[in-house]
Amino acid sequence: MNLQHGFHFELPDWLITTISEGPQSSLSDEQQMALVIELSRKNIGQGGGPFAALVINRADMSIVGAGVNLVTSRNLSCAHAEIVAISMAQQNLDCYRLSDKGDFQLVTSCEPCAMCFGAIPWSGVNRLLCGASKQHAEAIGFDEGPKLDSWISALEMRGIEVETGILEAEAAAVLAEYAQTTGLLY
Amino acid sequence: MNLQHGFHFELPDWLITTISEGPQSSLSDEQQMALVIELSRKNIGQGGGPFAALVINRADMSIVGAGVNLVTSRNLSCAHAEIVAISMAQQNLDCYRLSDKGDFQLVTSCEPCAMCFGAIPWSGVNRLLCGASKQHAEAIGFDEGPKLDSWISALEMRGIEVETGILEAEAAAVLAEYAQTTGLLY
Numbered sequence: 001m002n003l004q005h006g007f008h009f010e011l012p013d014w015l016i017t018t019i020s021e022g023p024q025s026s027l028s029d030e031q032q033m034a035l036v037i038e039l040s041r042k043n044i045g046q047g048g049g050p051f052a053a054l055v056i057n058r059a060d061m062s063i064v065g066a067g068v069n070l071v072t073s074r075n076l077s078c079a080h081a082e083i084v085a086i087s088m089a090q091q092n093l094d095c096y097r098l099s100d101k102g103d104f105q106l107v108t109s110c111e112p113c114a115m116c117f118g119a120i121p122w123s124g125v126n127r128l129l130c131g132a133s134k135q136h137a138e139a140i141g142f143d144e145g146p147k148l149d150s151w152i153s154a155l156e157m158r159g160i161e162v163e164t165g166i167l168e169a170e171a172a173a174v175l176a177e178y179a180q181t182t183g184l185l186y
Numbered sequence: 187m188n189l190q191h192g193f194h195f196e197l198p199d200w201l202i203t204t205i206s207e208g209p210q211s212s213l214s215d216e217q218q219m220a221l222v223i224e225l226s227r228k229n230i231g232q233g234g235g236p237f238a239a240l241v242i243n244r245a246d247m248s249i250v251g252a253g254v255n256l257v258t259s260r261n262l263s264c265a266h267a268e269i270v271a272i273s274m275a276q277q278n279l280d281c282y283r284l285s286d287k288g289d290f291q292l293v294t295s296c297e298p299c300a301m302c303f304g305a306i307p308w309s310g311v312n313r314l315l316c317g318a319s320k321q322h323a324e325a326i327g328f329d330e331g332p333k334l335d336s337w338i339s340a341l342e343m344r345g346i347e348v349e350t351g352i353l354e355a356e357a358a359a360v361l362a363e364y365a366q367t368t369g370l371l372y
């Protein structure tokens with residue numbers, strides 16, 4: 001077959017619009033998570049998975065990268081929200097290791113799957129905030145993959161602070177809505 | 187900051203040229219691994235990491251995706267060889283789950299890190315072939331990340347066949363060459 005030499009990866013217009021309509025800096029942890037939850041809910045309406053993430057510069061609590069799950073629309077199994085947000089942050093900052101540019105946190109609507117967990121140490125973020133848990137994702141049939149039971153301490157041992165359960169009920173509610181309306185699992 | 191809306195991801199020209207100069211189908215497992223090792227060695231000469239991967243359609247043993255480690259040149263910590271090869275295969279086949287299109291194997295010059303291990307079940311490949319091992323990568327200072335000790339059986343339990351140590355000495359030799367010449371670790 002003729003192999004493609006590359007591809008263009010584009011965020012959805014509605015995601016950029018949503019972010020541009022609100023404050024983009026001085027956001028508290030809860031405000032960041034509330035925005036992530038809003039993005040995850042909007043992504044369902046656009047045919048995507050119920051997951052979103054942001055990368056935040058902790059110096060001024062500003063958004064430097066955003067992502068939603070784009071697996072089906074972009075035909076990329078790796079385009080989970082966390083991978084997209086990390087990649088966009090690294091493109092925005094021209095840097096493959098964010099810790100070289102300051103102090104950054106990843107805010108995700110749901111506990112990372114096995115792949116995204118493995119990606120976090122390479123990204124250079126120093127802090128991880130999670131909304132819903134693996135139990136919420138698995139309760140509606142999503143597969144989190146083969147991940148260490150001790151994933152939180154494994155990140156902490158690498159100097160990455162982890163906080164779970166931020167606006168957990170609101171984040172879990174989006175997963176439940178997805179199960180009731182769309183239900184495509186991948 | 188002004189957030190970018192997307193980015194173009196491009197394979198290096200030399201990679202496409204190298205592949206186009208040899209047979210692209212009816213390749214034995216060892217021929218596939220030999221090509222992967224050649225690509226991993228060439229990537230060092232281009233300033234990249236000593237890692238390469240291919241995705242192969244097992245119906246005719248043809249190449250449907252190729253990748254090398256492009257972390258530093260593309261400013262993407264997720265651009266490990268396996269992620270690149272999986273993503274390019276999915277773009278070439280317009281499919282986010284390769285198992286929907288047939289029977290595919292991932293051939294990688296070195297045992298996958300924690301992130302790439304987690305990405306394999308989502309990719310839809312049914313078989314994994316590895317050259318060098320984690321021990322070879324760690325011996326020259328690369329970090330494989332927090333991965334299950336039982337990673338092989340975790341993949342096998344998901345129906346993914348795993349073969350390790352294909353042309354292991356040749357694959358490990360590239361890592362040793364990298365340590366002696368370049369040595370940038372990430």
